[in-house]
Amino acid sequence: MKPLPEDLEKSVIGIVAEALSLDPREVKLHSSLMDDLGAESIDFIDIVFRLESEYDLIIPEQELWAGSMDIDANDPEAIERGVDDLRRKMPDFAWERFPGPVGKTNLPRLITVSTIVDYLRRRVDAAPAGAS
């Protein structure tokens, strides 16, 4: 893994914007990739590929998305506890989309640009010192 760029937020926004053919100014940290930016399932695959190429790392399937909430996605109560944490962490997110419980199948809708930034930072922290 390469050292992350200083302005990681800007770099990730650039990658997401390019994958989704958007103007980077339309892409905010709290933008839901699916609901706000129109990403579909193959776009997630595309974005992961671009992140892997750009930052020279391997992102195991599902890790990026599960990593935002360290929970068992098959436990409905755990999901809602994780969502409560996210509500505190992402006040700018359009939470009015979820008047009721979020539920397992809606979890991908919670993935934002920040989710990716946070994941990349955690990966750097977890990497052994001096490892490239």
Add this chain to the structure above:
Amino acid sequence: MTRRIVVTGMGAVTPHGDLAQSVAAVAAGRSAIGPVRSFETSSFTQTLAGECLVFDPRPWFRPAKALKLTDRRTRFAVAAAAMAVADAGLDAAAVEPAGVVIGTSGSDVQTEDVGRALGGPEEGDARDIDYFAGRVLRRLNPLWLLVNLANMASAHVAIQLGARGPNSTITTDWIAGLQAIGEAARWIAGGESDLVVAGAADSGVLPFAFASFEESGFFEGGEPRFVPGEGAAAFVVEELGHARARGGRIIAEITGYASAQGDLATAARRSLDQSGTAGEDVDAVYDAAVFTPRHRHLDDAAADALFTNAPSRFECSSLLGHALAASAPVALAVAAASRPPGTILVNSVGAFGQAASIVIKGRVAA
């Protein structure tokens, strides 16, 4: 009661531009053939092609990211289909139940992307599957399959138009385009649809296409030498009563269609019989000809059996290049848009002896 089938809209993408530009250029005898720009052809026997250099796909795709899932054929198909729908004056509600069928001879493999993912021969041997898979799985665009699947042409046309009718992609080599138009007529005749956007999109200006043409002898055999082309043509094919009820402009009637294995004369004869057209009533014939000894088309003997007179032949691949499965449909569109109304027979043959013919009549009886 027999349902009659008419053409009510046309669109095309050729090296000359759209259909109107192509008609004007062909009428003026202007050639679009030039040196290939998209890859280096100096090591091939043929270095020229009819390439769609001015075509810009961006206006035809919404959202813009849809473009990353398309190859050249799909881009041509979507543009030509949208032009045909606009030409027919159809609104979104009229298009929603429409069928879509596109003919194409195949797909490319994105040569440069795959080469880049694999790395040069000094890095490893692509025949070593461990090496190959390691490279491809880590470095190839993960959407590669979706770009290359042949059916993406008709899928993207349907998505961009919002068409939920029957949908198909035909891949019978070079007859696929003419066959798409003919099969659309059958969908309508059989009552599966009232309106179908049918056409063809193809490209012979691709590295593997060039390499295969060279090895298969397409570039041999003196002059005129086979010149690959690319492009698309699309037609709004409609049931006559449906077209009249909405006040559609009727361009021509499709009165005969047949395909056959092994013999173009058989396909042409079947189409003319269906059409109730005697050979001498044919005003013009178009053969999507390939100038190689191995791909002889409607030969003189077959023509003698079909026609007592010698109908005029028209030809535009010498000006546009041979756009493979799109060649005959492009010629059909150019002919229908430029000739005085008459009866036209269009023929097409594939490399394995597949043959298809269509008869259209510019004079549509009440």
Add this chain to the structure above:
Amino acid sequence: MTRRVVVTGIGVIAPNGRDVKSFASALAAGRSAVRPIRRFATSSYPTRIAAEIDDFEWTERTEPPAGWRTFDRITRFATAAAAQAIADARLDPAGLDRTGVVIAAGFGSYDHEEVFTSCAAGFGGDGEFDWTAFREQFRRSVKPRPAERRTPGSVPALVASHFGFRGPVMAVMTACAAGTQALGDGARWIRCGDADVVIAGGADSEIYPMGLASFCLLHALSTRNDCPERASRPFSATRDGFVLGEGSGVLVLEELEHARGRGAEIYAELLGFGSACDSFRVTDPHPDGIGAALAMKRALHQAGLSTADVDYVNAHGTSTPLNDRIESRAIRQLFGDHASGLAVSSTKSMIGHLTVAAGAVEAIATIMAIRENIAHPTINLEDPDPECDLDFVPNRARTMTIDVALSNSFAFGGQCASIAIGRYAP
């Protein structure tokens, strides 16, 4: 007057059987044919399992087509299944001007060496692609004789030429819907009078290095490598993707009076065909399964049947999280109250996904279900997904009367096809 279309011959080359009898009995027994991939090295792949056909040789009673040894896998499967179906129908293969051929032939099976060593040769490492090196490598590795150079349209042409058919000929390629599409196209030729007999079906193998890689790249495949037989688990809560299979299914379709006139045995009747497009996204199905529901509805409409007439649905049932949920929803929405009375099963639970050939092979499974009054099971369904709430004939075959059935196939691209098949009654 409507021309009716019946099935008078069946040929099948499948991972669990190379003739219709063994295929049907393996399905009824609920046996999985999924194993570790043996044909090439898979240690670099996340998915290392598939339903393969081993040691495939020509075993039909008739002579193999000229050039058989040089054919690629897809052409071999198609010509063998066609020979089987034609022999089964006791068709006289000579000079049938009104016999057509429509085959859905797989998109892949590149000649690995020819394509990929050429691509690699062009990459010089300095960013510029070296087209001369590409061209020289292609020249060295290419196999130039026409019989060896499969194109997307060569398969039906080779079948027609080998058996001497001079009727209409067509290749269709609506990806994973294509096998069903080919049957619908063949039936239409008969209804419209283009042909009296049509050899219709599909053949595919995506089990080769690039094929496997291309589906792995899309995260479409199950990675349950440690228990291959349990990897294809349509409609279960723990499904994680599909499993590739390979093979071919070919039917002899025939106009009813033509078949009766020559005293042919009739397997079943093709009652109707429906095609539609989701017109939504390239891989995600429409959330309401619009295309799937429209295709089934159109097949029933052409058949002149209502949903209440249907006894059994052979589902597309891929074992991917999204497909199975949306297909269940589409069936429930279209069939309403009758959905609970339907038996629905997935052939893919046992033989994996035969991609372009799937619809043709699954139509054969459906015909045999009607013939033998046995709905084959959906295996590996111990933990049903609450969002897939139909009767999927879990794990064990069921004896039941099946007079009318649908067989579904859906594609990347949103193309959906469904065919209505019924017990033949004069």
